[in-house]
Amino acid sequence: MLKLGLPSKGRLQEQAVETLAAVGVTVGLAGREYAATAAGIEGVEPVLIAAGEAPRALAEGDVHLAVTGEDLILERVADPRRVRVLKRLGFGHADLVVAVPAAWVDVETLHDLDEAAAAFRLRHGRPMRVATKYHRLARRFFAEAGVADYRLVDSQGATEAGPKNLTAELIVDITSSGETLRANHLKPLADGLILASEAVLAVSRAAEWSSVARLALNDLGARMGFNAADAGL
């Protein structure tokens, strides 16, 4: 059987189920249990997993396919050879951005941020703190932009509140409308877009691929419009 990881709740789950329904795959969700069924296709077993767990499940080969955010794949899959994106799904859009206090009228770009960080360190004797759960993506982005003198502070929830709570000076986080940023007195930097993320269908190259699973992958590919060979199995 092909194990297909689906989001365990929320809007992302609804949209994933709708996307599958549109290609004739009917997912049956059994109430509060994390079990599901698929009708209208052979050899597919849906598995409900928290969106944050999907990258690990793919990398470990616990599921063959999963619907999850591209941001989570890029942040959490350490070995890019194990997981590939097969198709961008056109929903779950969210931007990963660098956001600073809106009151920082002198900071509009990464160049400004870097200069402000240098002055901050001289004045405070410590680097600026950046609250985020996207450590890998933030570090790589700042390194490429040449932003120095910052320190990442782990934040697994309510990241936008970091500056207000004096646990950080700025944040790297997902935003869709910018509403939450504004409510927390933050603004994105003009050139601070790290990733325009959306929901993707990703494939595990670490999973055991039976002939039944391969056939199901080909079938899904034909229906959803991706090339199953892109999985490179």
Next chain:
Amino acid sequence: MTVDRAYLAGGRIGEARAALAALNARIMALFEAAGAMRVEPTALHAADALLDVYGEDLRGRAFTVEEPDGRELFLRPDFTVPVLQLHLAARAAPARYAYLGPVWRRQAAGSARPTEYLQAGIEVYGEDPAEADADVFALTLRALTEGGVPAPEIVTGDLGLIIALLDAVPMAQARRAALRRHFWRPRRFHALLERYAAAPLAPTPVRAALLAASAEPARVAAMAEAAGALVGARGVEEIAARAAALAADAAEPPLAREHAALLDAALAVEAPAADAHAALADMAAAGGCAIGPALDRFARRLDALTARGVDAARLPFRAATARNLEYYDGFVFEMTAPDRPDLPPLAGGGRYDGIATALGAAAPEPAVGAIVRPEALMAATC
């Protein structure tokens, strides 16, 4: 496999281990005979000191472990900072130290590079720089020669010369400080150089308003307040100070194109050391930049190397050598096994006078050091 080690199959047991141990002992005996005291730094290090020197990028390169209370410790990625900390605590000067032990580096998934390998090293503090540079270089070369690689490929450099040139090029102090700060990030350095040499960008509306208000901190504060509640530890006076700095920078003339080009050209110099010295001297003179003391240090180092039997004038010199390794700020060198692209440099080192201040010392500490990779050295002789 648990019996293998970096570059050496089966190097942790039996004859292979014994041969490596004998090589290690020879290298350490060489360093100790040169007056170095043996030291044994810890493997685990508090995150703060290392992050201060290397920046957040270190987390991508070094392994971390966690204390039960959540405090983060790094497995040493090299010995430079640990040995300097021992030295600063011992308050001995001048001093020479030798060390041997594993370092740990996080590698990208799928990389063939080892995550654990041995370094045998020597660090020299507080001595005459030219003599100490030459001593460390000659000792390192001897370690390779006696270890079975008689003619390694050598490249040298002198980041101190480039830094001296940067100090001599006419520009505002704030711009010089920004370039110095990014010296070890070549792309950002170059982008800054371009920015300073170009005609200023048309300001955004917000920037135009900020520049107009910059002479009066109260007006800047009012602008900030109108833009949003101030959150985080960066205060309104910092915003006002940067507004003033932006106004000062906007009033600066562009960096002369010839001076930007001079820095680029100096960084691109690649020639035998004596020719490189002459070329850099000519370039600086043509650009009206006085870097006499740095050129003197270069020349005295070549003399000191010659006195130790090195064909110094013909040493390959590449100005940007080791520039991507933060903290080197003077003489640098690397020694590689010929025709062994599968191996990393067998040895390398350089001068890093500036690190002590990054660690909180009141003044720079003259410091030069080098490491040999014994496992790679042994692999090169197989």
